[in-house]
Amino acid sequence: MTPTLLVLDADPPPRLGRLTGRVRIVHTDARHLAERLPEADVLLVWDFTSRAVRQAWPGDGPRPRWVHTASAGVDHLMCPELAASDTVVTNARGIFDQPIAEYVAALVLAVAKDLPRTLEYQRERIWRHREGRRVAGTRACVIGSGPIGRAIVRTLKALDVTTALVGRVPRTGIHGPADLDRLIARADWVIAAAPLTEQTYRMFDTRRFGVMQPSAFFVNVGRGHLVDEEALAHALTQRWIAGAALDVFATEPLPGDSPLWGLPGLIVSPHMSGDTVGWRDELGSQFLELYERWAAGRPLVNVVDKTRGYVPGH
């Protein structure tokens, strides 16, 4: 029998044409997801901004045996019913590692060299010499020991930054949560690249920003809810830390009236750190590879631990 692939998307994913004749492909939007779930063997969550799966999953009828999300994080689709089910969940592990690492390096270097202010002065045609900072020899603390966090560490090390990596459990080369406060207290760069789980929800709160150095710069390329945004706003306004860059937010797109747009020292970007030219093709190819495994009855890779909320690492 031809399996049914249900695709939750806004724009159709590339590469799926290769499955023509072998798979019945049904596209759906968030509104119709619930009624179409029972007929699906596989669900491809291409629109990774949608929280529709969390809402549609609980309910009656059969459920897909496999859900793949074209994202690294799975917080937008995970719900207790899905976690308790036999359905396998896979993610886009690997696609975003190097792009996000480069993005973090771009922020670190741009801030060290005072590039945002250079652009401001240029607009006003002001020639004002300043001293930049050397990045080599500074200290970074990267929170999140998955492939993205590890890629960030590799890239910053290549720039001679001294790095510490913090994960859920201590292992060789990776600090556990017990070391976190001590490490962020002496870091020049605090980089959040963790998945959103119960343990990481708002882990960057008033207390944590209070521990950081006044010269510290905070970056979030993980998930918006890792950060208590009000606490960050307070820390920036009170100059507890020197600056921050957020690529992810509790509410996306960030509403036009959010105070975050205008906070002193805060760089706001539209959830783009992992998205480089060609990324949609890569995500499409990755799903196809996984599909071939699934169709052949071979074990899937990138399988998410549904209770932890991420793919367990090496």
Place this chain on the structure above:
Amino acid sequence: MTPTLLVLDADPPPRLGRLTGRVRIVHTDARHLAERLPEADVLLVWDFTSRAVRQAWPGDGPRPRWVHTASAGVDHLMCPELAASDTVVTNARGIFDQPIAEYVAALVLAVAKDLPRTLEYQRERIWRHREGRRVAGTRACVIGSGPIGRAIVRTLKALDVTTALVGRVPRTGIHGPADLDRLIARADWVIAAAPLTEQTYRMFDTRRFGVMQPSAFFVNVGRGHLVDEEALAHALTQRWIAGAALDVFATEPLPGDSPLWGLPGLIVSPHMSGDTVGWRDELGSQFLELYERWAAGRPLVNVVDKTRGYVPGH
């Protein structure tokens, strides 16, 4: 006899206090340089923005036996009379290498990740997702095979950029001028880090910008006169190249009415690429080390080839 150290400066250099009692230190500005030159054994050009030495050197009377400039370039002080004399000229080779390399990496990454536009959209509170570019796998051509150019190559290589280095003469790992046009024609990043000499004067002209790819980004961290600024303005306006960043200019400070401030795709910075916190102390310490050599009659290092206009390399 106590030697006389003449210091051309605006702000007094740090660290010279260590010479108290051993050296007679005379500070001068550009206006009084000519009248004080005959009494100096050593001239320290601390104000490296001044062209006063070129003007004051020709003339009567004794001249210092050693001139040190707290800069990498020597074009601001070199004149035929100084070049033909027995006076030794040394420069600040080494101090600026890593800072400038980091600065170039900051520009390359910021442009690849579209950071300037992100800052613009933020000002207007616009959430507009774009795709960045991956820096790994792109090609850079670095012109200038001295320690600064080589440091740029090292840093870009650490980011997995494919690099080519061009110098005055071909050597192992370094291309000669004959390869230049071919290399810049396929480079994503063209980085000028050469000294200003007769050979490099306006080497980036209409023809050279015409050879580059429409997607190419040009960076000048060498000297302003490496570039025909009108030709660059034309190339940017006509979209021959995608963008450029100039840290150095034919006239510095860049006049407020210069069209360069507002050119599409051009980032203007105030000759700061090599200047990081602590650089003045490093320059002061470097001069002191050279002074101890000179006082002990040992050979100086960082000796400039006065006919070539730079310290010959390894």
